[in-house]
Amino acid sequence: MLSRLSPKNYAVVGCRFGSTIASSEPTGPEMHTAVPGPKSKELTDRMSPLHNTASIRCFVDFEKSFGNYMISSLPLGYNHPDLVKAAASPKFLTSLVSRPALGSFPRTDFSEGLQEALTDVAPKGLKQVQTMLCGTSANENAIKQAFIWHMRQKRGDKPPDQLALDSCMKQQQPGTPHLSVLGFDGAFHGRSLCNLSVTRSKAIPKVDIPAFDWPIAKFPRYKYPLEKYKSYNDQQDKDCLADVEAKILEWNAKKHDVAALIVEPIQAEGGDFYGSPAFFQGLRDITKKHNIVFIVDEVQTGGGATGTGDMWAHSHWNLSTPPDMVTFSKKMLTGGYFYADHLRINESYRIYNTWVGDPTKLFLLQEVVKVIKRDGLLQKNIEVGKEFQKQLHQLQNSHPNKLSNARGLATFAAIDFATAEMRDKLLTDATNNGLHCGGCGPQSLRFRPSLVYEKKHIDLTFEILDKTIKNL
Amino acid sequence: MLSRLSPKNYAVVGCRFGSTIASSEPTGPEMHTAVPGPKSKELTDRMSPLHNTASIRCFVDFEKSFGNYMISSLPLGYNHPDLVKAAASPKFLTSLVSRPALGSFPRTDFSEGLQEALTDVAPKGLKQVQTMLCGTSANENAIKQAFIWHMRQKRGDKPPDQLALDSCMKQQQPGTPHLSVLGFDGAFHGRSLCNLSVTRSKAIPKVDIPAFDWPIAKFPRYKYPLEKYKSYNDQQDKDCLADVEAKILEWNAKKHDVAALIVEPIQAEGGDFYGSPAFFQGLRDITKKHNIVFIVDEVQTGGGATGTGDMWAHSHWNLSTPPDMVTFSKKMLTGGYFYADHLRINESYRIYNTWVGDPTKLFLLQEVVKVIKRDGLLQKNIEVGKEFQKQLHQLQNSHPNKLSNARGLATFAAIDFATAEMRDKLLTDATNNGLHCGGCGPQSLRFRPSLVYEKKHIDLTFEILDKTIKNL
Numbered sequence: 001m002l003s004r005l006s007p008k009n010y011a012v013v014g015c016r017f018g019s020t021i022a023s024s025e026p027t028g029p030e031m032h033t034a035v036p037g038p039k040s041k042e043l044t045d046r047m048s049p050l051h052n053t054a055s056i057r058c059f060v061d062f063e064k065s066f067g068n069y070m071i072s073s074l075p076l077g078y079n080h081p082d083l084v085k086a087a088a089s090p091k092f093l094t095s096l097v098s099r100p101a102l103g104s105f106p107r108t109d110f111s112e113g114l115q116e117a118l119t120d121v122a123p124k125g126l127k128q129v130q131t132m133l134c135g136t137s138a139n140e141n142a143i144k145q146a147f148i149w150h151m152r153q154k155r156g157d158k159p160p161d162q163l164a165l166d167s168c169m170k171q172q173q174p175g176t177p178h179l180s181v182l183g184f185d186g187a188f189h190g191r192s193l194c195n196l197s198v199t200r201s202k203a204i205p206k207v208d209i210p211a212f213d214w215p216i217a218k219f220p221r222y223k224y225p226l227e228k229y230k231s232y233n234d235q236q237d238k239d240c241l242a243d244v245e246a247k248i249l250e251w252n253a254k255k256h257d258v259a260a261l262i263v264e265p266i267q268a269e270g271g272d273f274y275g276s277p278a279f280f281q282g283l284r285d286i287t288k289k290h291n292i293v294f295i296v297d298e299v300q301t302g303g304g305a306t307g308t309g310d311m312w313a314h315s316h317w318n319l320s321t322p323p324d325m326v327t328f329s330k331k332m333l334t335g336g337y338f339y340a341d342h343l344r345i346n347e348s349y350r351i352y353n354t355w356v357g358d359p360t361k362l363f364l365l366q367e368v369v370k371v372i373k374r375d376g377l378l379q380k381n382i383e384v385g386k387e388f389q390k391q392l393h394q395l396q397n398s399h400p401n402k403l404s405n406a407r408g409l410a411t412f413a414a415i416d417f418a419t420a421e422m423r424d425k426l427l428t429d430a431t432n433n434g435l436h437c438g439g440c441g442p443q444s445l446r447f448r449p450s451l452v453y454e455k456k457h458i459d460l461t462f463e464i465l466d467k468t469i470k471n472l
Numbered sequence: 473m474l475s476r477l478s479p480k481n482y483a484v485v486g487c488r489f490g491s492t493i494a495s496s497e498p499t500g501p502e503m504h505t506a507v508p509g510p511k512s513k514e515l516t517d518r519m520s521p522l523h524n525t526a527s528i529r530c531f532v533d534f535e536k537s538f539g540n541y542m543i544s545s546l547p548l549g550y551n552h553p554d555l556v557k558a559a560a561s562p563k564f565l566t567s568l569v570s571r572p573a574l575g576s577f578p579r580t581d582f583s584e585g586l587q588e589a590l591t592d593v594a595p596k597g598l599k600q601v602q603t604m605l606c607g608t609s610a611n612e613n614a615i616k617q618a619f620i621w622h623m624r625q626k627r628g629d630k631p632p633d634q635l636a637l638d639s640c641m642k643q644q645q646p647g648t649p650h651l652s653v654l655g656f657d658g659a660f661h662g663r664s665l666c667n668l669s670v671t672r673s674k675a676i677p678k679v680d681i682p683a684f685d686w687p688i689a690k691f692p693r694y695k696y697p698l699e700k701y702k703s704y705n706d707q708q709d710k711d712c713l714a715d716v717e718a719k720i721l722e723w724n725a726k727k728h729d730v731a732a733l734i735v736e737p738i739q740a741e742g743g744d745f746y747g748s749p750a751f752f753q754g755l756r757d758i759t760k761k762h763n764i765v766f767i768v769d770e771v772q773t774g775g776g777a778t779g780t781g782d783m784w785a786h787s788h789w790n791l792s793t794p795p796d797m798v799t800f801s802k803k804m805l806t807g808g809y810f811y812a813d814h815l816r817i818n819e820s821y822r823i824y825n826t827w828v829g830d831p832t833k834l835f836l837l838q839e840v841v842k843v844i845k846r847d848g849l850l851q852k853n854i855e856v857g858k859e860f861q862k863q864l865h866q867l868q869n870s871h872p873n874k875l876s877n878a879r880g881l882a883t884f885a886a887i888d889f890a891t892a893e894m895r896d897k898l899l900t901d902a903t904n905n906g907l908h909c910g911g912c913g914p915q916s917l918r919f920r921p922s923l924v925y926e927k928k929h930i931d932l933t934f935e936i937l938d939k940t941i942k943n944l
Contacts, residue, residue, distance in 0.1 A: 020562040021562050021565065021566055039580075043578075043580060043583055046583050047578075047582070047583040047586070049599070050586060050587070050591050050599055050600060050601060051583075051586055051600065051601055051602065052600075052602060052816065052817060052818075052823065054817070054818055054819060054820035054821075055575045055576055055820040055821050055824050056575070056576060056577075056578060057576050057577060058577060059577070059578055059579065059580045059582070060572060060577045060578070060579060060580070061579075061580050062566045062567070062570045062572060062579055063562055063563070063566050065570060073573065073826060074570065074571065078569075078570040079566060079569060079570050080569065083569040084565055084566075084569055087565045087568045087569050088560060088565055090492040090493050090535055091535070092568065093493065093556055093559045093560055094493055094534045094535050094551060094556075095534070096559045096564065096568070096832060096836065097550075097551060097552065097555040097556055097559050097836065098534045098537060098546065098550040098551050099546065099805075100532060100534060101545065103527045103528070104527055104528060104529050105528075105529060105530060105531070105532045106515075106519075106528060106531055106532070107531065107532060107533075107534055108511075108515060108531045108532070108533050110519070110531070111515055111518050111519040111523075114519070114522060114523055115522070119522055127521070127522055128522060128523065128524075129522060129523055130523065130524060133605045133606055133609075134605055134609075134825070134826070134827060135826065136609070136825060137605075137606075137608070137609075137664075140664055140665065144663075144665075144681055147680050147681055147682065148680045148681075150680075151679075151680040152680075160675070160679045160680060164675075164679050164680070165675040165676075165679055166675070168675050168678045168679040168680075168681075169672060169675055169678065171669075171678075171683050171685065175675070175678070175679050175680070176678065176679075176681070176682065176683050177680060177682060178682060179682050180682075190825070191616075191824070191825050192609075192612055192664050192665070192666060193612065193616075193664070193665060193666040193684075194664060194665040194666065197643075200641060203632070203636075203637040203638070203640050203641055203647070204637075204819070204821050204822060205821065205822070205824070206640045206641065206643075206647070206648065207623075207632045207636050207637055207640040207647050207648075207822075208619050208620045208622075208623040208624075208632060208636070208640075208647070208649065209616055209619055209620075209640075209648070210619065210648065210649060210650060210651050210652075210684065211643050211648050212665075212682065212684075213643065329826075330826065333571075344524065345524060345526070346524075346526055347526060347676070348526035348527040349526075349527050349676050349677065350676060350677070351524065352527050352663070352677070353606070353608060353662070353663050354545060354606070354607065354801075354802060355606060358830075360568060360832070364568065364569065
């Protein structure tokens with residue numbers, strides 16, 4: 001894709017800012033120091049007296065960054081010329097300096113932005129959309145909307161009555177109900193107290209934080225290659241679905257009704273664990289049967305990198321009926337969620353906050369969608385994904401004692417190392433060899449490239465990985 | 473302030489965008505239709521099939537907006553020329569299109585931005601700062617940090633041990649502790665499940681949403697004018713402080729220790745209720761005594777409009793020792809919180825998320841702070857605030873049967889109407905007469921002008937209000 005950018009775009013960028021924003025890709029990585037380098041260390045030391053720096057891996061000169069050389073949550077890599085050009089327009093500048101309270105005083109072009117950035121790429125069967133600031137607020141508000149819908153059903157499809165309004169101010173029933181959300185072992189849905197209550201990926205974000213006592217069910221743990229272990233894996237699906245239903249009955253019996261079920265298509269933060277289409281169809285059936293809102297958390301998987309030909313990983317499942325809600329953020333740039341018509345709330349100020357999103361992010365996504373369509377990036381991701389999976393499996397075959405469980409959908413992928421120590425050393429060494437990469441779960445290496453990642457980047461990626469793994 | 477803008481800035485804006493972004497203030501409001509007008513209705517109809525529009529009051533053409541004619545959360549009104557100029561620079565454009573994950577890969581100029589935008593205007597005695605995306609995430613993460621500190625103290629100033637790490641993955645004690653936060657009747661701290669648990673301003677955001685069972689204490693309800701009702705008001709302080717201490721003992725006895733107390737300097741959303749400096753000093757004393765983290769929520773009050781000469785309303789209190797945490801958002805543009813040194817967490821990924829804020833908002837605040845300093849806007853707010861209070865009380869004296877409880881600090885102010893219906897009619901009529909204004913609590917009119925609000929705007933404001941109230 002990068003080689004196909006028109007000279008016009010380069011010219012525009014070049015003319016406006018001279019060499020201040022990078023507009024072409026270096027031929028490959030060049031490392032001058034280990035990471036973090038002396039400059040990052042100096043900046044960390046300067047920042048440390050005033051700000052927590054414990055999680056900083058290095059400082060980045062973003063004006064000098066281009067393309068894929070820091071793989072990240074961005075859909076089109078760094079400083080994509082079309083986006084740089086768009087961002088300099090009055091509509092972006094005004095939205096930045098005169099930020100509207102979108103829920104009450106939207107811009108006149110907000111509706112058009114919603115249509116082009118979100119509705120046009122909505123998951124099949126879901127038309128309604130709500131923007132939010134980030135993945136955490138997307139999930140939390142989707143859950144809130146599920147609670148509201150659940151209680152409305154209990155009232156016979158009616159808005160809150162005076163008893164509910166009065167009792168909620170004392171946090172008593174029925175206004176403040178005892179409801180729960182079902183999550184999964186290994187899941188990650190964000191770091192608010194609500195989302196942490198359905199998160200079980202790692203201890204660090206959860207420890208010392210109070211939580212709601214909500215049900216957690218088993219999520220499949222397949223053996224790879226999938227075909228070889230078909231009966232084991234099918235049994236995983238059955239066991240997990242049985243556990244889901246058991247947990248729902250248990251919490252309903254405690255009068256803490258399960259109002260929603262939230263699940264990731266791929267448990268990403270937890271270690272790239274996959275569920276089969278049959279498993280997810282099972283969840284759809286169980287949630288229908290028990291009148292539970294089925295929320296698919298596509299915060300990490302959304303954005304077109306899983307080879308479905310659309311923006312959504314859950315399109316792989318071919319569900320009999322769509323999920324009730326699909327949440328997004330990261331590669332989608334704006335946070336938010338799509339939802340089914342029947343969940344629509346018609347009272348004001350219930351799903352609301354000062355900003356309910358950020359128009360600069362929505363407009364940027366609008367441009368991203370234009371580029372994706374113009375350059376056929378979703379179709380390209382399918383092709384690039386095949387080559388990626390081929391080389392990932394070749395790498396595994398070259399290092400059978402160190403690597404296992406190569407898995408993924410297109411370029412959204414992971415592979416396991418024999419030990420956590422080996423994985424951690426790989427992350428450091430590969431970065432120092434010019435490949436920035438990240439881990440997930442206890443001993444997995446994860447891949448999350450952007451949509452401008454293509455064959456030449458795959459070759460570079462696996463060349464560096466092969467070299468680095470040989471020296472582990 | 474508006475009249476003092478240099479012609480140079482106008483020229484820069486004019487030259488780059490022609491007439492596409494407004495760069496001068498109209499002489500006064502001119503209304504062509506009632507609000508919402510036909511164009512807003514048409515846009516609402518277009519948006520409604522796909523998006524909840526229940527809270528939309530009107531659509532706004534922000535490119536054509538300038539100055540104060542829509543009073544809002546923005547610190548310097550709409551399209552301030554200095555901000556428009558800054559926003560077109562490469563550092564803003566890159567931050568927008570190549571948004572960094574600030575917690576792990578900050579920009580090289582992030583530390584400088586933190587210093588100039590936040591540390592330089594920090595509340596007295598608080599040096600540490602953490603950025604977040606919005607007020608809700610600011611409050612929620614401040615509360616999380618208080619929980620973490622509380623549990624660290626319990627472990628003898630130690631990070632989580634293996635028992636804590638293991639038990640939190642099952643949501644059992646000690647890793648998932650039973651802790652609570654004390655809030656106040658009438659408070660508003662945001663709409664996440666955590667923040668709603670300490671929110672008691674109105675039923676609408678709370679109803680149908682499960683909550684933590686956390687203590688709520690009384691907040692003073694003074695009679696005005698304050699001097700006339702001194703002994704009544706002093707008794708309010710004493711009763712409320714006694715209630716705070718009683719609630720702390722009650723929850724501690726239930727083994728749901730109160731780890732933090734969160735309070736607004738002015739209960740804004742709840743109806744502009746004030747506490748005296750003596751009340752807040754009492755809270756400081758009680759929280760010290762019981763080793764509770766004292767969080768001041770300045771999401772609405774922060775930003776320099778309360779006549780303290782700095783950015784913080786709580787500076788009015790002259791506390792013996794500073795609060796432990798001060799949260800902010802809205803007029804500060806970036807969300808976040810300042811905190812005392814002893815609350816610093818040194819483990820990584822505990823207070824963390826993908827974005828931990830947004831550099832475009834931090835850089836914009838950096839520019840805002842420059843303008844505030846250059847134009848002496850904090851000092852000016854004290855003077856303008858005196859005139860504002862004078863005219864607010866004159867208005868009350870002119871309409872003694874309709875208005876009462878005129879109150880405020882500088883331009884952050886409110887006044888009560890005889891009934892909720894009268895207040896609601898005033899909001900509609902004043903908007904149709906060219907003064908956009910908002911309500912708070914059941915029957916109050918609130919004022920939240922920006923720092924570019926000055927004498928001529930006060931005259932316009934009260935002229936329209938007087939005329940509108942006469943016809944109520």
